Amino acid sequence: MGTTEPGELTGLTVRATAGVVLRDSGGRILLLRRAEDATWGIPGGGLEPGESWSEAALRECREETGWEARIDGLLGVYSDPATQVHRYPSGSLRHFVGAVFLGTALARTGSGDGEAAELRWCAPGALPEPLFAPDVPVLRDALAAGRRLPVID
Template identity: 60%
Template sequence: MDKEMELRVCCGVVVLDDRERVLLMRRRGEGTWGLPGGGVEVGETWQQAARRECREETGWDIDLHDLLGLYSDPATQTHRYPNGRVIHCVGAIFLATPRGQTGAPDGEAAELGWFALDRLPAPLFAPDVPVLDDAARRHDRPFID
């Protein structure tokens, strides 16, 4: 284990529209495509954090419907950012539908897009790869990794 690794409580959302396309954001700085999500702040529930992160990063308000899964495997949920920071995310990922885009993204995303789960853009944010695989086969949820 990397002694410089930080453990972070995270959440994210798989937002699916009525055509079963997923909302992804291309992360500014590293250029990977991934799900809206981030850290849970003190005093927040998982659900509040997921809604806030989606609204901040994409401008979309969402309705949460179900828990897709809990993700913690260091083999897939550890990421080294361009600045050298290494984060091991332990988090809950929810399934959601878009309610409406009510604001502007906060600038963390360089681009937003809606994609079919079998036609995802590259490169993907590595910790989101198993999540997106699970989202494509939702019949077994919740997934615990």
């Protein structure tokens, strides 16, 4: 979102989130096209009371995509308001503060909860547009060769 003007953040809420960059055995990444705004992003969402970061990431992945996953490690912690403040089509304004994990797809056991209008396995060099803005730095970091992990942003 960048530099903000006075009053620009009226109604801003902070949301603790978790997500997963999920890969298959061929190295492709699972992205979902969000039903509410047609952007592409990783599975993820808010933590529920009593849930850990990794539990939330796995639950959100399962709920949104129907895929069971294994967490392989922490990609990073993302909170920079320049990239992690998002205004939804409804007008609500959220500042995401979250942990994003690297994961491996194990098996598809469901069809998802309807948050995703479409699922797509994508080659790292062929990501669809438009991307969900808060996921842009996440995907950049996940695809960067030799990047020191975890990323703290």
